Amino acid sequence: MHYSDLLDSSMAEERLRFGILGCANIAIKVSRSINMTPNSTLHAIGSRSLEKARAFASANNLSPEVKVYGSYDEVLDDLSVDAVYIPLPTSLHLEWALKSVQKKKHILLEKPPALSVEELDMIIEACNTNGLQLMDSTMWMHHPRTHQMKQLLENPDLFGNLKSIHSNFAYCSGGDFLTKDIRVKPDMDAMGALGDAGWYAIRAILWANDYQMPQSVAALPGHVVNEAGVILACGATFLWKDGRVATIECSFLSDMSMDIIVHGSRGCLSLRDFVIPYEENCASFQSSSNVKFAGKLHNGWDPKPSEHSVINELPQEALMVQEFSRLVRSIRDTGGKPDPQWPAITRKTQILVNAVNTSIKEGLISVTL
Numbered sequence: 001m002h003y004s005d006l007l008d009s010s011m012a013e014e015r016l017r018f019g020i021l022g023c024a025n026i027a028i029k030v031s032r033s034i035n036m037t038p039n040s041t042l043h044a045i046g047s048r049s050l051e052k053a054r055a056f057a058s059a060n061n062l063s064p065e066v067k068v069y070g071s072y073d074e075v076l077d078d079l080s081v082d083a084v085y086i087p088l089p090t091s092l093h094l095e096w097a098l099k100s101v102q103k104k105k106h107i108l109l110e111k112p113p114a115l116s117v118e119e120l121d122m123i124i125e126a127c128n129t130n131g132l133q134l135m136d137s138t139m140w141m142h143h144p145r146t147h148q149m150k151q152l153l154e155n156p157d158l159f160g161n162l163k164s165i166h167s168n169f170a171y172c173s174g175g176d177f178l179t180k181d182i183r184v185k186p187d188m189d190a191m192g193a194l195g196d197a198g199w200y201a202i203r204a205i206l207w208a209n210d211y212q213m214p215q216s217v218a219a220l221p222g223h224v225v226n227e228a229g230v231i232l233a234c235g236a237t238f239l240w241k242d243g244r245v246a247t248i249e250c251s252f253l254s255d256m257s258m259d260i261i262v263h264g265s266r267g268c269l270s271l272r273d274f275v276i277p278y279e280e281n282c283a284s285f286q287s288s289s290n291v292k293f294a295g296k297l298h299n300g301w302d303p304k305p306s307e308h309s310v311i312n313e314l315p316q317e318a319l320m321v322q323e324f325s326r327l328v329r330s331i332r333d334t335g336g337k338p339d340p341q342w343p344a345i346t347r348k349t350q351i352l353v354n355a356v357n358t359s360i361k362e363g364l365i366s367v368t369l
Contacts, residue, residue: 017043018082019083030137032318034085037314039325044074053069090113120347139275140200140274141207161264163244178226178232191353268287286307
């Protein structure tokens with residue numbers, strides 16, 4: 001055997017070995033990402049039936065070396081699996097996250113991670129007790145654009161003090177989405193558009209506010225629910241003690257939009273594709289700073305907004321997998337500790353999602369945090 005073969009074998013052994021519980025559509029993207037990153041590999045895929053798991057492996061050209069199982073338990077029982085990605089319906093997250101912890105698997109958990117803060121706390125406590133990393137799969141957090149935008153928001157000369165932020169995420173899938181998708185089923189994803197699209201918008205306002213929690217949350221009038229009471233569209237307002245304000249909108253009924261607009265005392269930041277960039281390997285945002293009306297007639301801006309482009313070698317979902325794998329490998333290989341920042345951010349997002357849901361259910365009351 002050549003030295004290069006030994007090196008390749010050693011590198012493969014060092015990689016984080018993933019198992020995936022379920023063959024949801026999002027698992028297609030994440031399985032691709034696992035195999036794109038240099039520090040992870042897809043080891044196993046499991047479904048409720050062996051036929052479905054085999055069909056997923058075939059349709060997505062998975063390596064013959066990937067183990068294919070006809071149950072989720074078989075993935076967890078595989079001693080070679082270091083971590084699992086769980087893209088199951090939200091109603092199943094608690095059960096399978098706790099089962100994963102029992103088998104000492106680190107967890108990359110699809111959002112929303114739980115139906116309630118209480119459920120999420122059970123998952124977080126179990127992971128902490130067992131020294132396991134937990135991360136939710138909010139992919140845009142890992143794009144280098146996100147880091148570059150945050151640098152602007154932290155610049156006192158170019159942005160100043162944060163005053164307000166608006167974020168929205170909407171899409172209209174058409175077909176039978178509104179009748180058959182799990183995201184509109186009360187026994188699968190009971191919070192509907194709020195738990196799905198709203199999760200991203202709420203994470204965005206937390207991110208812009210350095211994860212400082214607001215003092216109150218109130219849903220806006222005009223929310224839409226289906227016959228089963230699942231939210232199809234809604235909005236909400238968030239207030240901070242110092243006067244900062246944020247609004248979000250989320251919908252399964254409107255054409256595609258993914259906006260963030262952040263206003264500061266000296267600047268403004270905006271983008272139209274924060275959840276999924278227009279292009280996989282390049283993303284942009286606009287900013288303006290210290291703008292005045294142009295000329296005596298006030299017939300323009302001075303200076304005009306700037307366009308910032310950010311190149312990324314890997315897609316944002318692969319960067320997410322890469323960061324998760326780095327953290328878990330540190331625990332597995334060098335005795336490191338789980339990074340507490342990720343479950344803490346997840347928990348804050350969950351609190352606000354559930355607060356909006358409470359406001360809707362109780363007649364648009366203001367929920368004090």
